Amino acid sequence: MAAITMKNIVKKYGDGFPAVNDVSIDVQDGEFMILVGPSGCGKSTLLRMIVGLEDITDGDMVIGERKVNDLAPRDRNLAMVFQNYALYPHLSVYENIAFPLRLAGASDSEVDEKVRAASKTLELDEHLERKPGNLSGGQRQRVAMGRAIVRDADAFLFDEPLSNLDAKLRGQMRTEIARLQKRLGITTVYVTHDQTEAMTLGDRVAVLKRGVLQQLASPRELYTNPGNLFVAGFIGSPPMNFLPATVRGTSVELPFGSVKIPQEKAAMVPEGKLLIAGIRPEHFEDASVVDEGKRGHGSTFTTRVDVVEWLGNEAYAYIPFEADDAVKEQLTQLERDLDGEAMRNQLVVSLDGASRIAEGDEAEIWVDARQMHLFDPETGDNLT
Numbered sequence: 001m002a003a004i005t006m007k008n009i010v011k012k013y014g015d016g017f018p019a020v021n022d023v024s025i026d027v028q029d030g031e032f033m034i035l036v037g038p039s040g041c042g043k044s045t046l047l048r049m050i051v052g053l054e055d056i057t058d059g060d061m062v063i064g065e066r067k068v069n070d071l072a073p074r075d076r077n078l079a080m081v082f083q084n085y086a087l088y089p090h091l092s093v094y095e096n097i098a099f100p101l102r103l104a105g106a107s108d109s110e111v112d113e114k115v116r117a118a119s120k121t122l123e124l125d126e127h128l129e130r131k132p133g134n135l136s137g138g139q140r141q142r143v144a145m146g147r148a149i150v151r152d153a154d155a156f157l158f159d160e161p162l163s164n165l166d167a168k169l170r171g172q173m174r175t176e177i178a179r180l181q182k183r184l185g186i187t188t189v190y191v192t193h194d195q196t197e198a199m200t201l202g203d204r205v206a207v208l209k210r211g212v213l214q215q216l217a218s219p220r221e222l223y224t225n226p227g228n229l230f231v232a233g234f235i236g237s238p239p240m241n242f243l244p245a246t247v248r249g250t251s252v253e254l255p256f257g258s259v260k261i262p263q264e265k266a267a268m269v270p271e272g273k274l275l276i277a278g279i280r281p282e283h284f285e286d287a288s289v290v291d292e293g294k295r296g297h298g299s300t301f302t303t304r305v306d307v308v309e310w311l312g313n314e315a316y317a318y319i320p321f322e323a324d325d326a327v328k329e330q331l332t333q334l335e336r337d338l339d340g341e342a343m344r345n346q347l348v349v350s351l352d353g354a355s356r357i358a359e360g361d362e363a364e365i366w367v368d369a370r371q372m373h374l375f376d377p378e379t380g381d382n383l384t
């Protein structure tokens with residue numbers, strides 16, 4: 001196993017806009033690192049530069065103690081696990097796992113010892129004589145990982161391994177990969193465009209936009225402290241609400257009314273300037289069911305609810321509003337950056353199952369002021 005250090009990595013294809021632009025990421029030994037972002041953000045290019053399938057235009061790639069910029073892929077001792085698993089259909093599970101060892105000229109006894117040890121770890125020991133065609137998707141994934149394990153690779157690299165699977169299988173496989181990675185403790189870099197995969201699998205997540213690293217942090221940190229509008233809009237489902245906001249003293253004026261925010265938060269933002277407030281749906285609540293203990297940390301406003309969607313144990317209420325043009329412009333750009341996420345002129349509010357708010361009601365909605373972010377509309381930076 002080894003750490004992987006990317007230092008100021010740049011990749012240009014021809015003379016164009018850099019596909020990867022000055023990215024530095026340190027993947028620690030044994031860490032599960034996710035590279036995430038919308039299509040074209042450069043995450044696959046970055047992974048391909050780690051493996052050696054793509055030249056590095058500028059910067060250093062270091063694996064363990066070795067700088068590998070000019071090292072051939074086979075000399076980097078990394079194992080890439082592909083989307084289609086790349087198993088040989090005519091070979092048994094045993095021979096599929098043994099394949100890299102046979103290629104390296106290992107003796108039969110060494111092959112046997114390593115294949116049996118790996119298949120035990122992966123709980124494949126009962127299936128060694130089967131062909132890949134007779135395995136479940138999860139078992140095939142484990143065979144592919146087995147092949148990586150017997151090579152004693154320094155790290156596993158995954159490029160969207162689950163993107164071809166249906167939602168149910170994807171969920172199962174995600175759990176499986178997480179469990180195996182923890183058990184094996186192998187340094188892992190995993191590329192995905194799916195924020196749920198990123199949030200559930202990663203020890204840390206690197207969020208990329210058009211070749212530039214936006215934020216590198218734990219899933220919890222990305223969720224609670226997004227560094228800018230892009231990360232805020234990318235992480236979370238349903239996505240964070242963005243509203244025009246102006247701060248006066250310790251009050252934030254929103255389209256629905258004004259919300260008191262903590263003094264220290266108000267001190268971080270310019271007074272009187274048009275800003276963008278970001279509030280997640282789950283940080284609103286039907287005012288009539290908010291705990292007394294929480295109530296004091298937020299404000300209540302009255303507004304008409306357009307649509308209520310019941311999901312059983314919770315509901316989403318939709319509240320239309322008009323955004324200022326300056327905010328609209330920034331949100332339209334954000335929508336483009338996020339690759340087609342619908343721009344909303346409506347607030348999405350999550351309601352507890354106990355709420356009795358119905359469509360068309362004038363409802364009292366509570367908002368948790370502690371959880372409000374304020375973004376600069378020009379730079380997109382989170383000022384709070």
Ligand code: ATP
Pocket residue numbers: 013019037038039040041042043044045046193
């Ligand atoms: P996706 O999820 O769609 O695969 P990605 O985030 O993995 O996207 P990359 O495949 O790394 O993005 O591509 C980053 C940018 O580099 C894109 O603009 C892409 O068009 C460009 N690009 C990728 N490969 C090449 C290539 N071989 N030649 C020229 N441009 C390329």
